[in-house]
Amino acid sequence: MDGRLFLVTARFLHDQGSEEADFRSAVSRAYYACFLLYREMIFNVCLEEWQERGKRSKKAIKHYYVPNCLINSDNADIRRIGKEFESLQTKRKNADYEMSLNFNQTDAEEAIQLADIMIAELPRLDSEVIRDSTSKYIPTIYD
Numbered sequence: 001m002d003g004r005l006f007l008v009t010a011r012f013l014h015d016q017g018s019e020e021a022d023f024r025s026a027v028s029r030a031y032y033a034c035f036l037l038y039r040e041m042i043f044n045v046c047l048e049e050w051q052e053r054g055k056r057s058k059k060a061i062k063h064y065y066v067p068n069c070l071i072n073s074d075n076a077d078i079r080r081i082g083k084e085f086e087s088l089q090t091k092r093k094n095a096d097y098e099m100s101l102n103f104n105q106t107d108a109e110e111a112i113q114l115a116d117i118m119i120a121e122l123p124r125l126d127s128e129v130i131r132d133s134t135s136k137y138i139p140t141i142y143d
Helices: 004-016 020-045 047-052 065-071 076-097 105-124 127-141
Strands: none
Touching (some): 020 076, 065 076, 076 105
16 A cells, blocks of 8 residues: 555545544554655665564564664765654654644644655655665664
C-alpha cells in the first residue's frame, strides 16, 4: 500500500472533521504516511545490512529507527529531516496517547503540512547518504 494514501485520509479528517478525535486521527495519519514511505526507503537502500542481522522484513524497522537513522547522517539536510520526522512522531504520540492535551484543526493542519514537506523531499534524498547514516546506526540497536 502506498503510504501517501494515509495523507489523503489525514486531509479528509482535517477538512471534514468537527471533533477532536478527527483532528487527532489526522495527525496520526499524517505521521503514518511519512513513516511508511521513509521506512520503505530505508529498507530498500539498506537491505543488506538488515539481512545480515537476520531482519528480513520492513516490519523490523521500528518507529524510533527511522528518525534515528536520519539524525545519524553526516549530511545536514538529512539530519534536519530526521529532526522533522522526530517532531511529527512526537505529535503523533501526543495525539494517540496524551488525552489531557487538546487537539484542533490547526494541529492537524500543521502535521499535514510537515508531512507534505517531508514526502516532497523524499525523492531528492541521496540513497548513498541514507545508506551510510543507516549503516552507522544499525549496529547501535544491536549492542
